[in-house]
Amino acid sequence: MHGRPRKAPKPEEAAASAVKAANLRSLQAQFLHNHHNKTYTKEALDVSAKLLEINPEVYTAWNYRRLAVEHNLSQSESDPDSVKSILSEELRVVESALRQNFKSYGAWHHRKWVLTKGHSSIDQELRLLDKFQKADSRNFHAWNYRRFIAALMNKSDEEELKYTTDMINSNFSNYSAWHNRSILLSHLLGKRVQGFFPKEKVLTEEYELVHQALFTDPDDQSGWFYHIWLLDQTIKSDAPFLISSWPAHGFDLIVSVDKSPDGRASSPFTSFHSDTGTFPLILYFSQAVEGVNSSTITVESMLNSTNDLxxxxxxxxxxxxxxxxxxxxxxPNVKLHSLETYPVKVSLGHSQGITSSSGFHYSHPSQFAFTVCVRPPNSEHGERQGVENILWRDENFHIYGTHFQESIPVVSFDQLSIKEDPEPTASNWHVQTIANEIALFRELLSEIDCKIGKLTLARLLMAHDTMMLYNSPNAYKVVHSEEVLELYRGLMKLDPSHSRYYKDEHSLVLFLQVTSSRESLLKHCCHYRDSTSTNIGGHICLRLNNLSLSRIGSVEQLLWVQMLDLSHNELQSIEGLEAMQLLSCLNLSNNKLSSCTALEPLRRLKSLKVLDISYNEIGAHSIDTTRYLCSSPLSHTFGGDWSFDDIVIDDVKVRNYWEAFVIFSGLNLTQLEVVGNAITDEKFKSFLVKVMPTLKWLDSEELH
Known part of the structure; x- marks a missing residue:
């Protein structure tokens, strides 16, 4: 185990093991007989005690003892001494089991259960913990139990924090002590306990403490994990705030029920085509929140009543x-040739209700406004316009250059984000602290080659760029991205066993680099025009293909995208795309998507019409690690009234393709490319045609 080779046992050791195994089998047989017959006598309990003292990992034996205790307590309720004796015996059995294995989940859990009965003294528990923590100061079971005991004894967080300080000073190579420290400080900072406010003062002292560990032995990783927690506390705001929206503040949005009839490319930022008579309003927060509803968000417009939303x-x-x-x-219900604009104002934070998963409220009132202009439908254009086949060929994409500028309204890039004025994202302390940490770790890495030091430096550099970008989106340029990309490339070579993680982080940096400015974004924007097409309208496509991307990021800056090319990357997941509600054309070909359930985010994209998932790995893997995460019968989130055995399409039972049915049955695709996947055969393609009646093109063939 853990890389240590096993040694062949000596004859006498093998003989002793055989005797022990025979004894264990005998005890197990007796115990199971007693358990089956609900025998809770003293002799029966002695058998289970002997079994647990030999092997504390027999969870059934702990469950049996709980049943026995409940039974015996019910017989002794009127005798306090008898109750105390029963529970004391349980504590003795647990202590004996822990001497055999002080990391036994079952033993620690049983001890907690006994103490919750309320008839046992807890005075000696800390002494017992000291004994086990001297044997292994990093035993997280003991630390978890200590938190439980501290709560029972009403010990203050300050007292427990001092204990972690003593343990760290004794030996800083203690993951559990650092972890416990982060939990305690989170409580103290959250409650603003005297001596732990302001937060900046406390965190500064904590940085000084962890530096002692990191610079004493950079190869010991226990302190590094605490440093990650400190970094998180430094760069993240407790309360959620709005960082992006679509439409963005100040937009003059043009909506239409047909595509651009005049042959000019539409602005990728400010126009939207919909055949449903609606357009989405999207809010993107700094962290996951709940409570977004008509009571917490006010939308003032002639288009809808707030209560209707x-x-x-x-x-x-x-x-x-x-x-x-x-x-x-x-x-708006407009007449032909009407060019009237309709103002929309969105307000939030004026009443409580929007909260983060950690319980913090959206507390800074903010608002943004935009206008909506509806382009009247062109009846002649509508009559001649058919469903065109989108061809994702390089020759059909033309760099979004200066010759398009006259027909495309210029939009300031900072309109893509919403800047919160009441509380700046990055204060001077936050920025200076990160800058100091960067300088320290540059100095450290100049002296030693430290893997986790390089990873930390990469995180610090990106934290600095991200804070500055959100604080001054129109003035600050991302300056560290190339250095960070180089750090992650080096880490992939230095630590290949974790290359997937480094590649994911590398991808997030690339996304930030691309979306950090209008100039960098326009380099990837292309005008789509198929020379063989009769459709005189055009599309603007964001092409992020051939970048070796393995993860999607910076989605808050891409809410405006309607046509996206992510082909020829290394994506195994498309998590994040669900926020891009305007997407109508999406190319995911030549990636590493291994199953239909990996396409789960697409179910939220109601505007999606064109999808290319060709040449992935769908159906090539017998084990699908995402199927239980997808909304499905297996995760009990698809509806209990579905019986896939009863649904048959062209002699094919849906149960054979239930993952595809769950994903595709809710989409309104007109074009789909699936060629090059292991799952693709004529039967599967026939199934898709039946599941999606709106489909007009399948694998570049027009359906009739």
Whole structure:
């Protein structure tokens, strides 16, 4: 275990093991007989005690003893001495079991259960803990139990914090002590206990403490994990705030029920086509929140009444919390050739109700406004316009250059984000602290080659850029991204066993680099025009293909995107796309998507019409690690009235393709590419055609 080779046992050791195994089998047989017959005599309990003293991991034996205790207590309720004797015996059995294995989950859990009965003294528990923590000061079972005992004894967080300080000073290589310290400080900072406010003063002292551990032995990782927690406390605001929306503040939104009839490319930022007569309003928060509804969000417009709006979380976990929330506003009922604009003002934070998963309220009132102009439908254009086949060929994409500028309204990039004036994202202390940490770790890495030091430096550099970008989106340019990308490339080579994590982080940095400014974003924007198409309208496509991306990030800056090319990357998940409610055309071809359930975020994209998932790995893996996360019968989130055995489409039972049915049956696709996946055969394609009656093109063939 843990890389240590096993040694062949000596003959006498093998003989002793055989005797022990025979004894264990005999005890187990007796114990199971007693358990089956609900025998709770002293002799029966002695058998289970002997079994647990040899092997504390027999969970059934602990469950049996709980049943026995409950039974015997019910017979002795009128005798306090008898009750105390029964529970004291349980504590003795647990202590004996812990001497055999002081990391036994079952033993520690049973001891907690006994103490919750309330008839046992807890005075000696801390002494017992000291004994076990001297044997292994990092034993997280003992630390968890200590928190339980401290709560029973009403010990203050300050006292327990001092204990962690003593343990760290004794030996800083103690993951559990650092972890317990983070829990205690979270409580103290959250309650603003005297001596633990302001937060900046406390965190500064904690940085000084952890530096002693990091610079004494950089190869010991226990302190590094605490440093990660400190970094998180430094860069994150407790209360959630709004960081992006669509439409954005100051937008002059143009909506239409048909596509651009005049041959000009529409602005990728300010126009939207919909055949449903509605357009989405999207709010993107700094962290996952709940409580977004018509009571906490006020929308003032002639388009809808606030009370008519139904807000939905854009998340795949069905938890009711999400970073992104959306509702739909109706198009104004306009007459032909009408060019009237309609103002919309959105306000939030004026009443409590929006809260983060950690319980903090959205507490800074804010608002943004935009206008809506509806382009009247062109009846002639509508008659001649058919459903065109989108061809994702390089020759059909033209760099979004200066020759398009006259027909595209210029939008200031800072309009894509909402800046909170009441409380700046990054105060001077936060920025200076991160800058100091960067300088320290640059110095450390100049002297030693430390893997986790490089990882920490990468995190610090990105934290600095992110804070500055959100604080001054129009003035600050991301300056550390190339250095961070190089650090992650080096870590992939240095530590190949964790290369997937480094690659994911590398991808997030690339996304931030691309979306950090208008100039960098426009380099990836292309005008789509198929020379063979009869459709004189155009599309603006954000092309992030061939970038070796393995994870999607910076979605808050991409809410405006309607056509997205993520082909020829290394994506195994598309988590995050669910927030991009305007997406109508999406290319995910030549990635590493291994199952239909990996496409779960697409179920939230009601505007999606064109999808290319060709040449992935769907159906190539016998084990699907995402199927229990997807809304499905297996996760009990798809509805209990579904019986897939009863649904047959063209002699194919839906149960054979239930993952595909769950994903695709709710989509309104007109074009789908699935060629090149292991699952794709004629039967599967026929199934897809039946499941999606709106489909007009399948694998570049027009359906009739």
């Amino acid at each position: 139904i807000w939905r979380p854009l998340s795949t976990n069905n938890s009711g919390t999400a970073q992104a929330w959306a509702t739909n506003l109706n198009f």
